[in-house]
Amino acid sequence: xxxxxxxxxxxxxxxxxxxQAVANALPRLGVSDVSSVRIGRRIEIEFTGEPDLDRAREIxxxxxxxxxxxxxxxxxxxxxxxxx
Amino acid sequence: xxxxxxxxxxxxxxxxxxxQAVANALPRLGVSDVSSVRIGRRIEIEFTGEPDLDRAREIxxxxxxxxxxxxxxxxxxxxxxxxx
Amino acid sequence: xxxxxxxxxxxxxxxxxxxQAVANALPRLGVSDVSSVRIGRRIEIEFTGEPDLDRAREIxxxxxxxxxxxxxxxxxxxxxxxxx
Amino acid sequence: xxxxxxxxxxxxxxxxxxxQAVANALPRLGVSDVSSVRIGRRIEIEFTGEPDLDRAREIxxxxxxxxxxxxxxxxxxxxxxxxx
Numbered sequence: 197x198x199x200x201x202x203x204x205x206x207x208x209x210x211x212x213x214x215x216q217a218v219a220n221a222l223p224r225l226g227v228s229d230v231s232s233v234r235i236g237r238r239i240e241i242e243f244t245g246e247p248d249l250d251r252a253r254e255i256x257x258x259x260x261x262x263x264x265x266x267x268x269x270x271x272x273x274x275x276x277x278x279x280x
Numbered sequence: 281x282x283x284x285x286x287x288x289x290x291x292x293x294x295x296x297x298x299x300q301a302v303a304n305a306l307p308r309l310g311v312s313d314v315s316s317v318r319i320g321r322r323i324e325i326e327f328t329g330e331p332d333l334d335r336a337r338e339i340x341x342x343x344x345x346x347x348x349x350x351x352x353x354x355x356x357x358x359x360x361x362x363x364x
Numbered sequence: 365x366x367x368x369x370x371x372x373x374x375x376x377x378x379x380x381x382x383x384q385a386v387a388n389a390l391p392r393l394g395v396s397d398v399s400s401v402r403i404g405r406r407i408e409i410e411f412t413g414e415p416d417l418d419r420a421r422e423i424x425x426x427x428x429x430x431x432x433x434x435x436x437x438x439x440x441x442x443x444x445x446x447x448x
Numbered sequence: 449x450x451x452x453x454x455x456x457x458x459x460x461x462x463x464x465x466x467x468q469a470v471a472n473a474l475p476r477l478g479v480s481d482v483s484s485v486r487i488g489r490r491i492e493i494e495f496t497g498e499p500d501l502d503r504a505r506e507i508x509x510x511x512x513x514x515x516x517x518x519x520x521x522x523x524x525x526x527x528x529x530x531x532x
Contacts, residue, residue, distance in 0.1 A: 221388035305472030
């Protein structure tokens with residue numbers, strides 16, 4: 197099924213407390229070589245026909261991301277994007 | 281900075297009401313060729329040294345994903361994964 | 365403005381890795397008397413007229429919560445629910 | 449079990465696209481009397497002893513909320529806060 201992936205992340209200058217919580221929990225797992233964890237959203241949009249990047253951009257702009265605090269990137273799904 | 285990306289999505293058989301809400305809102309934007317929207321999480325982990333996939337997998341298993349309801353995929357960030 | 369609050373939490377038997385991450389991060393803040401952290405969603409619905417609990421329940425059922433993995437509770441906002 | 453509830457909502461002036469998506473999906477459910485939907489987080493913190501509001505505030509400040517874009521409110525759980 198043709199699919200578009202939209203990745204939404206907080207802008208780098210915006211604090212991410214949930215990512216920070218994960219980072220702070222790592223020493224208890226014995227992990228000491230992680231400098232940062234950031235948690236965003238990944239949205240998969242399936243089209244009935246050809247995946248439409250312009251359409252996906254419009255959807256992201258209006259319903260998926262807040263441009264004041266978030267950045268997003270859009271791409272047609274490739275082999276690497278097989279459903280996790 | 282060496283970076284690992286973890287994509288976490290609800291398993292396909294698990295209902296995603298937030299994705300459904302986005303899908304249901306699309307006709308009002310004039311979009312009628314989207315069959316499905318699924319909303320998951322994208323986590324970026326930065327390592328101080330070499331990105332460590334095994335380590336990232338352990339972190340995902342314990343702190344990022346619930347294996348009963350979610351699937352995840354892990355990969356070293358490539359050019360496509362430039363911060364959105 | 366008349367307002368309904370919907371609280372959505374993972375069912376108690378469903379693991380919550382994000383809450384677990386926060387719990388695991390607490391010792392580094394010097395906190396040792398927390399036994400559990402669970403992270404859910406709080407949705408505020410404003411009505412143009414009288415807040416309508418039946419309507420809110422229908423919205424929650426279809427667009428806010430996944431009944432397989434989540435529980436939800438609905439109430440009309442009171443003084444305690446002033447916007448945080 | 450003594451429990452503290454932390455409600456985290458985006459500040460009123462910050463756009464909430466996920467809430468907007470739910471609001472936009474409502475006409476398809478036949479709902480026309482909702483003026484706004486906002487989606488935040490609800491965090492339940494269980495203490496081993498007495499619930500500690502100061503402690504909970506510190507946890508919220510550092511690991512649960514981003515004060516630049518979010519407001520939070522803290523209270524000891526009461527009967528209304530039975531797990532949804």
